Amino acid sequence: MAPTSRVDAGAGSSELTVVVLSRRLVRASDPSIQPQQRVVTFSNLDLYPDNVQASMVCLYPKLPKKGDFEAIVATFEAGLPSLLNKFYPLTGRIVINASSGLPELHCENQGAELVVGEVNVALGSLDYAIAEESLKKMMLPYHEGVTLSVQLLSFACGGFSVVWGTNNLVCDGPASGMFLSMWSELARxxxxxxxxxxxxxxxxxRPRDPPAYSAGLDGTFATYDDRRMVNALTADASFVERIYYIEASDIAKLRDKASTSKQRASRVQAVSAYLWKALAAVVAASSRVPEERCCMGWMVDARRRVKAPALVPAMRNYFGNVTAYALAxxxxxxxxxxxxxxxxxRVRDTITAIDYDTYLQELVDWVEEHKPEHVMEKGVLGLGSPTVNQTVFASFPFDTDxxxxxxTLALPMCEYEALLRVPLGWSAARRRRLVASQRIHMAAARGGARL
Known part of the structure; x- marks a missing residue:
């Protein structure tokens, strides 16, 4: 048995202790399935989100019957090897190339990680208003080179959690959703x-030779160094990550208010409009630094928005990163x-007006000229006008059964500060609620105000 990992859940919460019962590697079961290259070069669209671990946390409050946690573990042990045959990058390792300083993927079927543990408290005893006091307590650390860590935890109440830990270099949200849906179908x-x-x-x-991009795209992104960011010393104290439960009826009311007789607003557009107006109200009320403008940014899945004949078929079931950033x-x-x-x-027009074929090529070229530096959107870094950024799951729903x-809850978690994540992509049966995870900047400063 691995050493016990004890975590203080904080004031007002039950003390949470995770006991790791087992930790092992699961390899793809078919050795004949090998990638064309043992060392895979990440695309520039992979490098743009940076080398950051990200997880999907799924909560299942009640087992069908007592003792079924062993059956859950057995399901993963039996099914993961077959699933990994189709997702061989998730059995590899991320390695930094000593010459270029860039990460690359070594695919030799080293194995995905499968961790099994138990928790001494009930799921319902945790404070879900704050992610640090609930969901993040369930996320066990894993080696920075690991591309998939599946973590199964049983709770004292009989419920369990599944954490799918990956890395932003390997896949984005839509790719993770495809992976989870294929797992659910295979297991069922x-x-x-x-x-x-x-x-x-x-x-x-691929980048062009020579790279070329517009002034507009160049003005959207910036290189950065964690040590030289404006709030590097106070970031942890300045942000709090909250989780909100919102009734579907409230979302429906927002849609009604955001719609006209000629155009029905989507849930994404309605929620975005509400958030943008809320941000504007916060900025207008601030007395510290007067701001005349405010922005809203969206992380958009570009797979379904490309039109080039060569890209359209390539984007079907593409496992990697194809995220675009729309800013208004x-x-x-x-x-x-x-x-x-x-x-x-305006939200709708901003997202649909982009030529995504041109945008993606220019972004590839821009990253080519700026690697191995870290790159990110200026609005996400807190540069320029106050900005609220939103990643929406409506475009890539996934199956967790x-x-x-x-x-009951499936939510992405990562360590990017100041990102607003609004998972709207529930299936029809799950649209009873909307859960929003929000980082709130508690000290509004120039270019750094966050809702």
């Missing part, structure tokens, strides 16, 4: 579609004055 039915081919060809995103800038007074429907229309019912 014992098979995956024979015709389903996962695309791992990262060479589809407006006067604070303008956002406050306009009705919700007009702000929602692997034979023991759907997860």
């Amino acid at each position: 039915t014992g098979r995956m579609p024979d015709t389903l081919s996962v695309n791992h060809d990262r060479s589809v995103f 800038d407006a006067a604070v007074d303008d956002i406050l004055r306009k009705p919700l429907a007009e702000v929602a229309a 692997f034979g023991f019912g759907e997860a």
Whole structure:
């Protein structure tokens, strides 16, 4: 048995202790399935999100019957090897190339990590208002080179959690959703579609020679150094990550207010418009530094938005990163004055107006000229006008039912500060609620105000 990992859950919470019962490697079961290259070069779209671990945390409050946790562990032990045959990057290791300073993926079927543990408290005893006091306590650390760490924890109440720990270099949200959905189908039915081919060809995103990009894209991104960021010394104390439960009826009301007789607003557009107006109100009320403008940014899955004949088929079941950043800038007074429907229309127009083929190529070229530096959107870094950034799961819904019912909560967690994540992609049966995880900047400073 591995050493006990004791974590203080904080004031007002039950003391949470995780006992790791086992930790082992699971390899792809078919040795004949090998990548064309043992050392895979990450695309520039992979390098852009940076080398950051990210997890999907899924909570299942109640087992069908007592003692089924052993059956859950057995399900993972039996099914993961077959699943990894289609997702060989998740059995590899991330290694920093000594010459270039860039990360690369070594694929030799080293194995994904499977961790089994137990927790001495009930799921319901945790403080879910604060992620640090609940979900993040369930996320066990894993080596920075590991590309997949599956963590199964049983709780005293009979419920359990599944944490899917990956790395942003390997896949984005849509790719993770595809992986989870394929796992659920395999675990429930014992098979995956024979015709389903996962695309791992990262060479589809190649830089041009010479690289070329517009001034607009160049102005959107910046290189950065963690040690030289404005709030590097106070970041941990300045941010709090909260989780909100919002009734589906409230989202429906927002949609009604954000819609017109000619255009029905989507849930994403309605929520975005509400957040943008809320940000504008916060900025207008701030007395520290007057700001005349505020921005809203969206992390957009570009797979379904490309149009180039060569890219469209390549994006089907593409496992990697294809995230675009859409940014809208407006006067604070303008956002406050306009009705919700007009702000929602601006959200829609901003996201749909982008030529995603051109955008992706320019981003690939821009990263080519700026690696191995860290790069990120200026709005995410807190540079320029106050900005609220949103990643939306509506575009890549996923299946969490692997034979023991759907997860009550499935939420992405990572260490990017100042990101607002709004998981809207529930299936029809799960649209009873919306759970938002929000980092709130508690001291509004120039270019750093966060809702």
